[in-house]
Amino acid sequence: MARAFNARVRHREFCPGDLVLRKVLHIAPDSRGKFVYKYDRSFVVREVFFGGAIILSDMDGTENALLVNADALKKYYP
Template sequence: MPYSLVHGVEAILPLEHQIPSLRIAIEEGLSDEDNVCLQLEEFEALDEKRLEAQQRLECYQACICRTFNKKVHPRSFQVGDLVLAVQKPIIVTHRTKNKFVLKWDGPYVVQEAYTNGAYKLVAKEDLRIGTINGKFLKHYYA
């Protein structure tokens, strides 16, 4: 239970104190030494519960990562490649008159490629466009 993972003990409802339950009867009938031993056993079991929760979390994250990476198409460009860039800003409207508006600008030439996936672009007239992330680019085939 999430409560037991956070607090280290099972939750006891106020109703269980008013109407005696088996769990409360067992805990009240224990001596101090037995109660301490029971607490130590629960404390040792808590580490195991945390490890199990951590393993389930890692499995879940790996599954989500695999699912996400199926849709990712890495794009890499070399210096000198011709590319198209997404027009900025792209405003999505539901009007039909904007249906056939071009979404890509270009072609541009990649002047410099950085290690973090960013590229410096230059227009064919040696006009510097600036730095743009690779996910906003696509290859241009003349």
């Protein structure tokens, strides 16, 4: 079973300077239901750590203090 699962897993690789979208992780009641946004605005990858931890910054260069896991990110191609 593990071999079949691992065959479908896609490896995600982020480099400093990549543009990414951060997934909205908090579930808030919204009147839009299934039409609510699933991703936040775009961010820039500042630093990548071993194990999938990533430090993001806004597009204007201000750095966020929180680490984000790579599972909650998606590459953004403008």
